[in-house]
Amino acid sequence: MKKIMVLSVLVTLAIGSSFGQGKVWSADKANAWYSQHKWLTGANYIPANAINQLEMWQAATFDPATIDKELGWAEGIGFNTMRVFLHSLAWKQDPDGFKNRVDQFLSIADKHHIQPLFVFFDDCWNKEPKVGIQPAPKTGVHNSGWMQDPGQPASTDPANFPGLEKYVKDVLTTFAHDRRILLWDLYNEPGNSGKKDSSLALLSKVFEWARAVNPDQPVSAGLWDWQLEKLNAFQLNNSDVITYHDYEELPMHRRVVELLKANGKPLICTEYMARTRNSRFATILPMLKKENVAAINWGFVDGKTNTIYAWIRRCRTEASRSNGSMTSSIKMARPTGRTR
Secondary structure: OHHHHHHHHHHHHHHOOOOOOOOOOOHHHHHHHHHHHOEEEEEEEEOOOOOOOHHHHOOOOOOHHHHHHHHHHHHHHHHHEEEEEEHHHHHOOOHHHHHHHHHHHHHHHHHHHOOOEEEEEEEEEEEOOOOOOOOOOOOOOOOOEOOOOOOHHHHHHHHHHHHHHHHHHHHHHHOOOOOOOOOEEEEEOHHHHOHHHHHHHHHHHHHHHHHOOOOOOOEOOEEEEOHHHHHHHHEEEEEEEEEEEOOHHHHHHHHHHHHHHHHOOOEEEEOEEEHOOEEEEEHHHHHHHHHOOOOEOOOOOOOOOOOOOHHHHHHHHHHHHHHOOHHHHHHOOOOOOOOO
């Protein structure tokens, strides 16, 4: 109940205020964009043989064959989008090569009729990312090698912002008119890892940089913790479409959808599905489709990130009991799950 009260206040404040960040899309423009797409459904994606964003994107470990195979699985079960994390250090190490690999990824995704959204920054998990060989997985340890971007305390040091600005603007400018890209998710879970409002400085900057480029695709940053009122209000006011995370069971998730719809813009759920919290495909996915909310679960393949371990037993049990094609197909593709 407290969560719902906080969210109600935030939506009310967001509808009546502005942070002056530039030309945020109107609700009419956002809904016109959304209406051009079939109902969007997919997963957060990283290849099975990558422990983190750097291992996915660095030249030595970028693996288009594996990506092609796994996105083929996604196409086979009806997914038409994927949420994919970039990393600033992979760009800094090799800007042109990094952009070429992003282009190659987009070509593979387009081949499978998948229009991905890309994430720039991230406040989750390990604090000090480094280029080069990445750590080996720790057996049974959830997300043992995932890296923040730009890291901690790097994300709160203004001295790092000029370099990050070059990264964001270079990538956005290169792909600003690329129809293969769905949208730009500028910052994953700002304020996580105990950062709280200290992430507002970089969050506001990345929106400023994105507005300066003015890509054809919408920009957003997902709501995830209803207690972070300043961050949430900023994200609501400055996102072209509303993205959010919700790992709660059906009644609570449905109520969140109802409240966020008061903003008048399309909703895209960019993380859900945690069987240990009773957030399941069988209940959440039909509700999101009925409400015309895009549905992107965490995650897809069973791989080095180890995010499957939180609920592998329930995953297998649910899949074995189901007679539905979606659940049994997802089991075949070996999806993971994660609780933030």
